[in-house]
Amino acid sequence: MKRNLQFLSIALLTITLIILEACVSSEYSEPPTGLTVECIREPQFTKIIDSQPEFSWIVPQNAVLQTAYQILVASSKDLIDNDKADIWDSGNVSSANSGNVEFGGESLAENTSYFWKVRITDKHNRQSAYSEVQQFTTGAFGDKISSSNFFRIENIKPRSFHRNEDASFFADFGKDAFGTLQIHCSSSSAKTLTIRLGEKLKDGAIDREPGGTIRFAELKMDVVPGVTDYQIELVPDERNTKSVAVALPDSFPVIMPFRYLEIDGAENLQADDVTQLAYFYYFNDNAGSFSSSDSILNQVWDLCKYSQKATSFAGYYVDGDRERIPYEADAYLNQLSHYSVDNEYSIARKTIEYFMDFPTWPTEWQLHVALLFYQDYMYTGNTELIEKYYEPLKYKTLMELEDEDGFISTKSPKLNGEVMAHLGFADTTQRVRDIVDWPQAGGWGAQGEDDGFVFRPINTVVNAMYFRNMEILTEFAELLGKTDEAADFKKRAAKVKKSINQKLYNKEKGYYADGIGTDHGSVHANMFPLAFGVVPEEYKKAVGDYIKTRGVACSVYGAQYLMEAVYEAGADNYALELMNATHDRSWYNMIKVGSTITMEAWDMKYKPNSDWNHAWGAAPANIIPRYMWGIQPKTPGFGEVSINPQMGNLTSSSLELPTLKGKIIADFKQINKNELVYSIELPANMSGEFISEYSNESIELEPGKNEIVLHPN
The missing domain is CATH 2.60.40.10 (Immunoglobulins)
Structure with missing residues (x-):
């Protein structure tokens, strides 16, 4: 009997192993x-x-x-x-x-x-x-590397619809979108409808004089017996259809951004009879997500995320609807935020290649090109753009303008037609000009967004960016095996960093001056050095404290670097205050005034010609994952990830960050003042490190779920 039991046990064990092996085999057949x-x-x-x-x-x-x-x-x-x-x-x-x-x-x-x-x-x-x-x-193999993805048309029905007392009809499609309108309408006799589209309301009706370049259009549409389905024909805008604008595909009708609709002259319409045909580049709405214990921050995130989708209609990163022209700085901010909410990289790559042929005039915009290349490399791991454009990219750093102290200056006699040709300008009589921020004082009657910046031949903002350009080119040269050039770029980076800290930093007052020859220290002269790694560790707190005294003295463009700077200074609570603020220089103000896409400026009074559809105003879409959560690629293509959260006074937060390797899923809860719990799920084939001020050492992260408990006190 004992022997039979032994055989039975062995048999059961064998069957169990076979079942387990089958389960494992099945598990790994995915x-x-x-x-x-x-x-x-x-x-x-x-x-x-x-x-x-x-x-x-x-x-x-x-x-x-x-x-x-x-x-x-x-x-x-x-x-x-x-x-x-x-x-x-x-x-x-x-x-x-x-x-x-x-x-x-x-x-x-x-x-x-x-x-x-x-x-x-x-x-x-x-x-x-x-x-x-x-x-x-495949298509025709040409000299370009990047290829476009494709466009989608969404048929959007009204969120609300009603008939007004004057018998006109009103529809709200919920969000502003670039598109046109379809109407299902029947009539027993010929008639003409008056149709109005707009982005802004006033006293419950579409604002017919919305100001700036906020869009409004009114048109007539004939309705005839026997025809029930119509698509309106919008008139092309003179400014955004010039030869310098990005041309939309031939298959597109004329489109404009609108959220609201009014129709006069129709007999009887229902909500289902009107459709907003919204044009978007390929976008996965479910790729990235964020929520937190702060309801305002959640609304700001939603606004900034949707801005990436809504402004994708051109297939390039453009300046909203006014000109439909790609600008380097706009594109960089757009790229950072787009990569943070969707793993879609072709728009950025197309836009990068565009800039090699069609540069724009601001000095700092040229210095954004290397930043665009670098983020594409880090997020995708792809080196083709670097390999193809390495030589012309060197010119984009403006290294030809360097002086004996390592500074660059657009007031240098070295800035000539040859340099402009190297930058890609067809008209070599043009000259790049320092911009710092936009608009500058006096433009369109605005007060300006540069915090009273004093422009000097040696400019702190420009040279902080130049330092970062030299760091990037060092890495690119090493990548391509150009060791001598890598050593040269590294030397240039060290030289300009040393000069900035010796000649532009005021140790007594704890801030950087705007340039050589002035004591004025704008927020820009301090946030750019912090954001780009110029500031030594021992100066960071003082510079961060000084930045706080300046407030939001920059534009929505400058806010990208303001946010990066305060996080680099470890001022996470202040950073959170900036993102969930409700005053008129805040992202919530954009929501409050009625925009559903980030605006070109904080408020119309700060840039009277601005628009309501400008993705360069959407910095929180990338700041939240990259700095608040601190999730950034440690190696190109996210082979390794670095996570260094700075949650401020949030008590909970959840994030899904798309990458080429899959989603990073992160969750945070503050159990009490002495217990913080993080759950980090990395996709397969990705490892990483978790860094916190509450831990003496970085914590190794493996693919799958990683649970981390920290005790601040």
């Missing part, structure tokens, strides 16, 4: 997801213009880490479905790399469709099933 070509999620809707595109995918969470991959590329769906790769079979490649894997077969053909899929091996040497098949289509 395939990769999130496939992209050239960092584009649905490449079948666009043209891939790189003959050797890069493939990326998301490693399944239960694989934890990838140790190998195999990519198949075929010329037909039938072949790829049968695991046959007539175009390229990578073979089983031992690598943890799940992003930017370059096509390794013979060159692809132009204007041809292909199909690909991938499988991976996990850290326990278990191979997954193949991913779903993704189609991509």
Whole structure:
């Protein structure tokens, strides 16, 4: 009997092991997801213009880490479905790399469709099933690297709809969006409707004189018997359709931003009879999210996130609706916020390439170009733009204007037509000019947003940015194996940093002057050095304290660097006060006055010609994940992440941050004054570090959930 029991135990154990092995095997058969070509999620809707595109995918969470991959590329769906790769079979490649894997077969053909899929091996040497098949289509291979994704049209019905006492109809679509209008309307006799669209209300009706460049349009539309469906025809705006503006696709009608609708002359309309046709670039509404214990901060986040989607209609980062022109500084702020709410990178990459041919005039705008390249590199891990544009990018740093102290100055006699040609200006009689912030005092009757900045030939703001440019070029040169140039850039960075701190910092008063030859210390002369790493550790508190005394003495553009600076100074409570403020120089003021997209200025009185659809005003969309939560890529492409939260007096917060490797999901709760609990879930194939002032050492983060409990006291 005992022997039989032993056999039974062995049999049961064997069955259990078989079941467990089957469960494990089944668990690890989950395939990769999130496939992209050239960092584009649905490449079948666009043209891939790189003959050797890069493939990326998301490693399944239960694989934890990838140790190998195999990519198949075929010329037909039938072949790829049968695991046959007539175009390229990578073979089983031992690598943890799940992003930017370059096509390794013979060159692809132009204007041809292909199909690909991938499988991976996990850290326990278990191979997954193949991913779903993704189609991509090539276009004409040209000198550009980036290719566009695609546009979507959303049919939006009114949030509210009613008939007015004068028999006209009113609709509120809930949010401002770039688009046009469809109407379902029948009539027994010919008639003419009067249609009004607008972004702003006044006394319960559309404001017909909204001021600035806030949009309003009125038009007539004929209705005839037997026809029930109409699409209005808007008149093109003279300013945003000039030759210098970004042209919209030929398939687009004339579009304008509007939220509200009024119709006069219709007999009987219902809410379902009117549709806002809103045009957006590809955008995943569910990619990024945020919530916290602060209701105002939550509303500010929603405003700033939607601003990324709403202003994407042009396929480039443009200056809102007034000119529809890309500007380097606007684009950089747009890029930071867009990357923070959606893992969509093609708009930024297209815009970066645009700037190499079409620069704009402000000095600091040129110095933003290297910043654009750097963020694209860090968020995607892709090096193609750097490799292609490294030489012209060096000119964008304005290093040709450097003097013996390491400073650059646009008052230098070195600024000539040759330098302007190097920057990409077709008209080499132009000259770049220092801007600091915008608008400057006197423009459009505005008081200006530069905190009384005293412009001197040697400018602190410009040179703080130049220092950061030299740091970036050092890294790029090292990446490309240009060791001598890397050493030169590093030397230049050290030199200008030393000069700024020796010649522009007032140790007695604890602030940086605007430039050599003035004692005036604007908020700009202090927030830019802090934001760009110029300020030594021993000066940070004093500079941070000084910044607090200046208040919000900058524009919505400058607010990006104000926020970065106060977080760099460790002033997280002050940073939170800035983001949840309700005065007229706040993001909440934009909500309060009725805008659903961030405005070009804090309020119309600060820039009377401003608009209500400007993404450069959306800094909290990136400041919250990058600084409040402190989540930034430690290595290019988020192979490793660094998380250094500064929550201020929030008692709870949750965040979902999209990356090319998958979502980072973070949660924070303050249990009591002596217990802070963080839950950080990293996607597979990503590791990281958690840094806190309440911990003596950084905490290692692994793929999957990481629970961290801190005790401040």
